[in-house]
Every structure is written in C-alpha cells, then in structure tokens.
Ligand SMILES: NC(=O)c1ccc[n+]([C@@H]2O[C@H](COP(=O)([O-])OP(=O)(O)OC[C@H]3O[C@@H](n4cnc5c(N)ncnc54)[C@H](O)[C@@H]3O)[C@@H](O)[C@H]2O)c1
C-alpha cells in the first residue's frame with residue numbers, strides 16, 4: 001500500500017491510501033471514524049457489489065446505508081434531500097461520519113451532504129471508479145448539478161481520508177475505465193510531461209488493466225492532484241489548471257443532457273477544443289494538437305463533439321462557468337504540451353473560430 005498526503009493548513013491534511021485489498025483492511029477505515037453513527041452513501045449499482053463487506057466491517061457501529069439511484073442525472077439538490085431525510089430519521093448527530101462509497105457522482109453528493117448536514121460532519125471517500133480514484137475523491141470539491149450548469153451548487157469540503165482500492169476496478173466496465181483515463185491524461189498535459197510520455201507508451205497496458213500500470217497511473221495522478229490542491233485549495237490560482245478541457249466539457253454534459261456523455265468523455269472532447277484554441281494563440285503547433293488527439297483516441301475516448309449542439313449553445317453554457325470573471329468567459333489552455341496556462345480571457349472571435357471548426 002502507498003499512502004500519499006494532501007497537505008492543508010489548520011491540521012486538515014489527510015492521507016490517500018492506494019493499493020490492493022484495502023477494503024478488507026478494516027482498521028484503515030476505523031482509525032478515521034470518531035463516532036458511533038456512520039452513514040454509507042452509495043448507489044444501487046455499487047451497493048450489491050461492495051456494501052456487504054463494508055457493513056460487516058462496521059458491525060460495531062450504528063450504520064445507515066443511503067442508496068441513491070445510479071446516474072449523473074440524479075446528482076441534484078432533490079436527491080441530496082434523500083440523504084438528509086434518512087440521516088434525520090435515524091437521528092444522526094453532528095459527530096456522525098459519512099462514507100461516500102462510489103464514483104465521482106456519489107463522492108460529490110456525499111461530500112456535499114456531509115458539508116451541509118448540521119453544518120458539517122466528518123466524511124470519508126471510498127472511490128470505486130478510476131475517475132474517482134485519480135481525481136474526484138481528492139481535493140474537497142463537492143456539489144451537485146443544476147439544469148443550467150454543471151456543479152453549480154457546492155462547497156469546498158475536505159474528507160478525513162481517501163481509500164482507493166484498485167481491486168474494485170475489476171468490476172468497472174471498459175467505457176468507464178476510459179473515462180477515468182481522460183483525467184489521468186489531464187495531469188500529464190497540464191504539469192507532468194514525463195508522465196504524459198509514460199501514458200503514451202503504456203496505454204495498451206492500461207486498457208488491458210495491467211495491475212502495475214494502473215497502480216502507477218493512480219499514484220502519479222493522486223500525487224499531482226495532492227500537490228496542486230496543497231498549493232491552492234480554493235482555486236485562486238494553480239488549481240484552475242485542473243479544469244483543462246472542462247469549460248467545453250461541462251457545456252457538453254449540460255447541453256447534451258446529464259448522463260449522455262460521461263464526464264471523462266466530455267473532458268476529452270473539451271481538451272481537444274482547448275488544444276485547438278491554444279494553437280490559434282500560437283502556443284501549440286499542429287503536431288502538438290495531433291499528439292493530444294491521438295492519445296485520447298488511444299485511450300478509446302471520443303474527440304469530436306455531439307452533433308446536436310450548436311456554437312451558440314456552447315457560448316451560452318460557457319457564460320456561467322465558475323472561472324469566469326465579470327461575465328467574461330475564461331478557459332484553461334496549454335502554453336506547451338505539459339504546461340497549462342492560468343485562466344485566459346478568450347476573444348469571442350477565437351472561440352467562434354474553434355467552435356465553427358468543430359460544431360455545426
Ligand atoms: N470533485 C471533483 O474534484 C471531481 C473531479 C472529477 C469529476 N467529478 C465528478 O465526478 C462525476 C463522474 O464520476 P465517475 O466517472 O466516477 O462517474 P459515476 O460516479 O457516475 O460512476 C460511473 C458508473 O460506474 C458505476 N460504478 C462505480 N464504481 C463501480 C465499480 N467498482 N464497479 C462497477 N460499476 C461501478 C457507477 O454506478 C456508475 O454507473 C461527475 O459528476 C463529475 O463532475 C468531480
């Protein structure tokens with residue numbers, strides 16, 4: 001097992017445990033629980049796979065399992081209420097602990113519920129998708145979607161620890177594995193060119209689920225994310241680079257209807273847009289853009305946008321991105337392959353050119 005640390009001020013730092021067979025190591029979890037009352041938030045797909053062993057491991061606690069429907073379309077304020085209803089009905093106190101057992105949807109919702117319930121209870125992330133293990137479980141961004149924008153309602157709220165057991169990825173389907181790889185590739189593109197080269201060489205091994213390759217991808221991704229979050233927890237600077245491809249990607253998720261494109265798929269397409277825009281500014285050349293597109297394709301990710309969305313729709317949706325200042329659209333671009341920019345005010349003409357190239 002590897003233990004990385006997210007370094008935060010005021011004693012709020014926490015470990016990310018990464019390894020095999022971690023769910024069976026009860027003490028790893030219980031050392032972070034300082035209450036008798038424990039809620040496990042999960043969904044109807046993950047519960048039959050992984051809830052029973054967790055229940056058994058926590059049999060000494062007053063346990064409440066909250067089982068949500070499965071899907072991005074349920075990451076809403078309405079479904080958050082189900083968590084509050086159940087915790088209140090079970091008379092959970094402010095010293096209770098909430099465990100989010102699932103992918104990024106459950107992690108974001110569970111974390112936000114923990115941030116809000118009685119103004120904040122402790123929570124633990126047990127991520128079960130590749131995407132959640134390499135990105136969403138680390139760093140404390142929690143929240144839900146709104147019909148008009150992705151992750152628009154939320155809070156920064158850090159977990160007590162993250163337990164990433166690579167064995168649970170055995171039950172994850174190939175499409176979800178690829179979606180997770182989009183965020184893995186992101187770290188290489190924004191700040192880790194050596195990792196990027198390793199990803200290019202190792203993509204067939206990753207897709208074949210080679211355990212050593214996957215473990216390296218998870219560890220290196222978490223190390224990158226922990227470093228960025230440690231430097232800029234509340235996204236006043238460097239953390240915004242983790243948003244590469246997301247301004248376009250979130251527009252695709254919202255515009256095509258939550259759940260049609262997986263988050264990682266939308267980020268892959270969005271990053272191709274961002275690469276094109278970076279070329280228009282003279283920061284990338286044709287070969288750089290081709291290299292980026294080729295890596296997403298090698299990871300079996302889409303690189304072209306949905307036919308159903310218009311350029312005007314993108315501009316409209318991007319106008320509510322959380323990086324915007326005074327209503328001006330700002331995106332993360334690449335100054336080079338392996339180095340991201342801070343948020344850049346995009347000229348509407350450049351944006352239109354990129355959108356017109358790819359979007360009908
Ligand atoms: N907070 C952050 O920093 C952050 C970062 C990246 C993404 N996100 C958010 O994360 C969400 C995407 O997360 P995701 O890609 O994990 O999707 P997800 O949570 O929807 O999970 C994907 C699918 O896999 C299933 N699943 C989960 N674990 C499984 C397992 N071990 N075996 C079989 N099936 C399993 C789920 O039930 C679901 O159907 C988006 O809402 C995105 O906005 C948040």
Ligand SMILES: O=C(O)C(=O)C[C@@H](O)[C@H](O)[C@H](O)COP(=O)(O)O
Nearest residue numbers: 135139141150151239242243246322
């Ligand atoms: O942790 C971050 O910071 C990120 O931006 C990670 C992203 O991969 C993630 O999708 C995040 O939820 C996007 O944040 P948002 O602030 O744009 O909603």
Ligand SMILES: [Zn+2]
Nearest residue numbers: 183246263267
């Ligand atoms: Zn993301």
